[in-house]
Amino acid sequence: MFDSRHIRTFHEVVRTGSYSAAARALGYTQPAVTQQMKALERDVGSALFVRVGRGMRLTEAGEALSRHAGSILDSMAAAREQLNAITRLRSGRVRLCAFPSAVSTLVPEALARLAASHPGIRVDLLEDEPPASLRRLARGECDLSLAFSYPGLREEVPEELVGTPLLEDQLVVLLPARHPLARRRAVRLTDLADERWIAGCPRCRANLLHECAESGFVPDIAFMTDDNLAVQSLVAEGLGVSMIPSLVLNFLRHPEVVGRPIQPVTRRRIVAYVLREHLRIPATALLLEELRTVAAHKTGC
Incomplete structure (x- = not known):
């Protein structure tokens, strides 16, 4: 696994032609650039540069890495931008599974509220009855599932799921x-x-x-x-x-x-279920909050 800082420094050394020029461009000291290139060579398992007179040239391994360095950095920048968009709720995707009467009542209003406040978040809607909907959630086929239960019936909920009561x-x-x-x-x-x-x-x-x-x-x-x-x-x-x-x-x-x-x-008791770790995913948490808001309004009607 390569350190992204080392790839960036390597790319700058290739672009500028020397350690000292790369150091000036990056705001580093020359010894810091030298240490980073030595660390990258250890990761690669081969020398990346050889001295030729006062200059340097790439080895075969260096040539191979140089062909990929630019695209690696571009991919990392794109990934960073996409992750920023997700965490700032400018984009994201949530797979919601719900039973028919919830799809016709709670869900449309919650999705409309979500679209108005965060238009970049996409919701894929699946329809299924419990307990099948909970099994789909446990298998990772959806991110959030709406289910209902009755007080007189035994209910089995997979232990990895966390339930948020919405309404009775x-x-x-x-x-x-x-x-x-x-x-x-x-x-x-x-x-x-x-x-x-x-x-x-x-x-x-x-x-x-x-x-x-x-x-x-x-x-x-x-x-x-x-x-x-x-x-x-x-x-x-x-x-x-x-x-x-x-x-x-x-x-x-x-x-x-x-x-x-x-x-x-x-x-009957209506509950929204998620996998425990999905509570930390911003888009999923936001949709859950919108469902709670809509359910509270209907409870008060």
């Missing part, structure tokens, strides 16, 4: 607008024991089964889909009822369905 999203029951219970301000799960149900993703289905079991019945699950628009359409046609997050009602509102709070109250 209350669940509601989705009913056809003409359903007799649609007139109530809240609905007890036990009142829905004889209904057909439309379940969502595997984690949401597991929570539905758990909540209904806690209320003393097994739900008749007629359909399963993680498409929120499809869920609302099925409910609107009277084909079943569904348990959905409040966030979904923020971006989908079928005219023939209504959402009512569930009793007892059930909430």
Whole structure:
């Protein structure tokens, strides 16, 4: 591994033709230049210059190094500039993985805020449900993952991940607008024991089964889909009822369905996860902060 200072000094010696001229150009003493060239020759394992009369010429090793020295210094300067841009948040890239209802609610506003304040930061968006999204994060396929969990279900989070709670999203029951219970301000799960149900993703289905079991019945699950628009359409046609997050009602509102709070109250917990070492990456930390800001606003709505 070559010392960048030695390469720079070597390049100046070649350009100016002598140690003394290189020392003047760089603001060094001539002995300092001599010591640097001796150190570089030790790293190379060969002499770089030979004396010819009062001057010097490059050896074969020196010629080879000289052909690359300029490009090495240019690459280092470009790398330094790129790193400065990243650390000063003029540029950067973050790979975000999020579940569908977060992609439709939390994520767009957070990305808009980030683009307004730091337009040089690029965010690549992936969509996946937990726990698959957390496994992708642990494998390094993304830099930040949004996931949700339910209080009654066991959750396994890889130990190398750090979670930042964003909000608690209350669940509601989705009913056809003409359903007799649609007139109530809240609905007890036990009142829905004889209904057909439309379940969502595997984690949401597991929570539905758990909540209904806690209320003393097994739900008749007629359909399963993680498409929120499809869920609302099925409910609107009277084909079943569904348990959905409040966030979904923020971006989908079928005219023939209504959402009512569930009793007892059930909430899912939304958390942003990163690999521990990624907390020190400026662009990732900034996106996480924007997500926290947006989530706080929605919590207060």
